[in-house]
Amino acid sequence: MSGAALQITGVDKFYGAIDRGVHAVKNLSIDIEKGEIIALLGSSGCGKTSTLRMIAGFEEVSRGRIAIDGREVHMLPPVKRNVAMAFEGYSLYPPLTVRENIAFALKASKLPQAKVDEKVGDIARLLEIEDILDRYPSSISGGQQQRASLGRALVRDAALHLLDEPMGQLEPRLRAVLRGRIKHYIKERGLTAILVTHDQTEANALADRIAVMEGGVLLQFDTPQTIKQRPANLFTGAFVGEPPMNVFAATVDFGGDGVVFGLDQGVQLRYAADEFSSAVLGELRGRGKVMLGIRPYAVRRAERGVAAKVAVNQWLGDQTQIATDFAGGTMVLVEHDRVRLAPGEEIGLKLDAGALHVFDAESGQALSHGPELA
């Protein structure tokens, strides 16, 4: 990693007149290092695809700057930006076979034919499209077209590789191994890649850093681990992670020498003051209400824990997901092993202070993660 491969600075995107049209991307600034894999993650309409299209040059930048390898490109046409793309709608050339489509991407590199054949063969093997190399795009399935287009992008040398929902149409078996193979391929060659996805599992599997977007705004840009452990706000906390984070509204009280979170139906979660830093205690003091979040894997069973009643127990082969009736809502816990608990059984739950995420009740901004301030 050396130097920024991509700098997006103060970028706005309006569809229609500036400041009056639809504001699809709002004052976005991101720097990406060489050799990084970045995911733009969000639900449809969040601005992720508009962002990718502005980087590629398919959309004009309404305001702000985009630089690739230190060179401003936002006024240049796509072909002058040195980016490789696998986009929906940036389709394969119909009159060329899959092999020719992929080889065409190598034309500018002026490699000897034997070298081109070798590279096409390698990427085709990696993507499991060897048997369709001599077919035409119209005669192959959507999933195969997606892989052919991905091959055409990955085979090229470029400053940036832009991948739009690259594995959306693949069957599960292929998706699992392709994630590993593509990540290995990108890392081994030191490529810089930006992928757009609505699927948080895809983003987590592939990306070094994830940019979570919503309503045109960048909510958080960090490593998958940090986003999971220190979500910047309730939206990010609930969006990333499967099953989703458990969220409960709570009141905050300081009784005796500790903190008491009051949930519905009189459920109280009590913690000693020293389980939180004094900064967190200061932040919580004077707040009437907060939102409490805890990830399903962090909820533990404990005999002397807070009472909960098993509502559903679902074993999925590699994990057990248990939904319990808790404080007038549902608390989900997940364990890696097979757990035999029947619906109706009473269990105790332990919510460790270290696993609690506290959010502002109105804005949803994170206040604290475990013992530390957000």
Place this chain on the structure above:
Amino acid sequence: MTTLQLQNIVKRFKSHTVLDDLSLEVASGETLVLFGPSGAGKSVLLRLVAGVIEPDKGNVLIDGEDMSDVEPEHRGIGMAFQNFALFPHMDAFQNIATPLEASRSSADKIKEGVARVAKLLRIDHVLTHRPKALSNGQKQRTALARALVGSPPLLLLDDPLRNVDAKLRFEMRLELPRLLAAQGATVVYVTQDYKEAMALGDRIAVMAAGRIRQVGTPEEIYDAPAFVEIARLFGDPTINLLDVAPTAAAGGVAVELSGVRIPLPGVPAAEAVGRDCLIGLRPESLAFVAAGTAGAIPVTIEAETPLNEKTVSLVLTTDGREVLVSRPAGTPAPASGPAHIAFDGTNALLFDKETGRRIARMGEDAGERGEAA
């Protein structure tokens, strides 16, 4: 409480056999999941039970009674489909009320019935909305409410969560068993999502090409799949399948992976030795171990791809085979470079490559529910 029996059902569309001598029994109060790829015949089977189409051969029995001459509306069935199939000109209340209207319930009864299921499904605040003003999740709940409202003893649910987003699908997956239990109905539930199948089914019937390939509890299907195709359909990431040539060993057979000999005790040599086989290793049943551990297979770690609270590693064996290994996130293991993996040979799955059939261990419970090949 109601039972359902399908006896030797054959259904052809022109020369194409969609259901091929299919028999199945669903016990009273049971949720049976029909699972399989599209085109397996799952939806046709549901429509036969509903009475919308007729079988060419065989019988549908509800509570032991042959349904051949019973009209669909008299079979006591509630149905919901993946495409919701709501009437666009009616609001949610009217849509839900249709089965009660058809049975000429009183206005009070209708109001009470709709209110009950709407509350259960948390759509009581949108009852005056027409379908186009409802979100996909609300449409799907409305369709479910319509299926439940008449408290039918038999419910047929055709992939009802297919068109809703991942979060809602997860929530509904947790909610549905409670709803169904409260209803006390016998349920046939069609899905293509293995997690839904395992989570909701008391038993799962795996279908392919108009036939039932295996019926069993989620545990039986996952731990002892009758065929290699079934093993492939369950699990995330999917099961590793590696070519092996078993040789005889004390008390069973042994296989060789990357030059390491691993015993599979209890596998009958007569069925495995000299045959091309596939060993099935679930990613979570493989672990990273120290070099020198018995059965340790040398590998190179190619990439690490986190999957929710698991870490999945793609590794390459020294003889060039790709293997996925998963472990709970936070469990220490090398992230790249050379490493060793191992598995427990006593519960690895072994399949005959030619027939796809799993080779059972000696003394295994007669849990073999697959049909004869």
